[in-house]
Amino acid sequence: xxxxxxxxxxxxxxxxxxxxxxxxxxxxxxxxxxxxxxxxxxxxxxxxxxxxxxxxxxxxxxxxxxxxxxxxxxxxxxxxxxxxxxxxxxxxxxxxxxxxxxxxxxxxxxxxxxxxxxxxxxxxxxxxxxxxxxxx
Numbered sequence: 020x021x022x023x024x025x026x027x028x029x030x031x032x033x034x035x036x037x038x039x040x041x042x043x044x045x046x047x048x049x050x051x052x053x054x055x056x057x058x059x060x061x062x063x064x065x066x067x068x069x070x071x072x073x074x075x076x077x078x079x080x081x082x083x084x085x086x087x088x089x090x091x092x093x094x095x096x097x098x099x100x101x102x103x104x105x106x107x108x109x110x111x112x113x114x115x116x117x118x119x120x121x122x123x124x125x126x127x128x129x130x131x132x133x134x135x136x137x138x139x140x141x142x143x144x145x146x147x148x149x150x151x152x153x154x155x
Contacts, residue, residue: 062092062095063095065144066098068144068145069138074100074138074141074142075100076088076089076101077116077121078102078119078120078121079104079119080105081105084119084120084131085119088120088133102114114128116128117130118130120133122141124141
């Protein structure tokens with residue numbers, strides 16, 4: 020019984036981590052040798068395909084989930100259709116974004132980090148994910 024209130028508090032903090040408008044802690048994502056990224060030409064091809072399909076990522080600079088999601092694309096992230104919700108709150112509100120990251124495709128919202136397989140399934144883009152990263 021003593022653990023119920025602390026557990027509820029911890030869950031409440033975790034559930035609001037990326038939906039809060041105020042950054043609790045600004046973190047940066049560092050590339051490690053175990054991160055699996057697309058090769059630059061593959062990432063660019065994948066992003067171009069996603070853009071052609073109209074897929075848009077909504078996020079913030081302070082959200083660690085957004086940082087991890089963007090790190091998947093390496094340098095090609097600069098080409099991705101991305102809306103920073105801290106700088107463009109009205110666009111995010113109009114799109115119905117409530118948490119970060121949120122992907123929008125054909126009017127459908129997909130909340131949270133998306134794996135390569137999920138992105139491929141949603142968009143129909145056929146670019147291959149990095150070896151060993153098919154389900155991530």
